[in-house]
Amino acid sequence: MDYSGKVVVITGASSGIGEQSAEKFAKLHANVVLVSRNEKRLQEIATKLSKYNIEAFAYACDISNKDQVDKMGKIIIEKFGKIDVLVNNAGFGIYNTVEKTKINEMESQISTNFLGMMYCTKTFLQKMLEQRSGHIVNVASVAGSIGIPGMASYCASKFAMLGFSESLFHELKGTGVGITVVSPIMVRTNFFNHESFGKMPRYSATSLDSKTVANAVVRAASSPRIEIVVPQIVRFVIWLKQTFPYLINPIVGEIFRKSVKSKLD
Structure with missing residues (x-):
């Protein structure tokens, strides 16, 4: 697909899935707006993407701060006049564990992962509706469908993202605006660099490269589907858990309780 002249806004664009998605959209001739708190890193990526002869605009913003997001939205709309894709x-x-996680640590995950998504969506949705075109891509996780011990707040934020997106999906029917959730399994990014993961193995044999997920993000930007699970086969696992919870939950719980115990011992 050719994105010539399109404007794509990507949060969390300073590394991992966000950075790779920005490059893939740039290769398709889209103008990209790179958003994260790390301004220096954003400028480096913007410079790198300039080789594709597109406009890469770096904007430092803490998306958990609604006032910053509101200001960001006004500046981007004023600069480009439109928005075609929000990632x-x-x-x-x-x-x-919940017992040992501080309240402020729980709140910070919800604020960034869920409220930040909601702030950005609210900021750009009205413009998309006025245009009668646009697509929102929410990057969630398989952890938005399966509760993982040791990751309660993270899972809560992704469960919330999935529910919000499903509701909005129905509301947007007939408006020309779409929304799709991308839900990957473990991805090889700096997500696991947080000190709380300690000496745990960072990745499994099934973990994904961020480029693979970025490909799914680009597909999602023009997809009529509500959710794309990466890899697709994992949707069967989600179906099993939702259909036969009394069988699957004990298995999932035991696997992850062992990992939590080994980390905390």
């Missing part, structure tokens, strides 16, 4: 990708996780 809500920013997010992070902290690994610990």
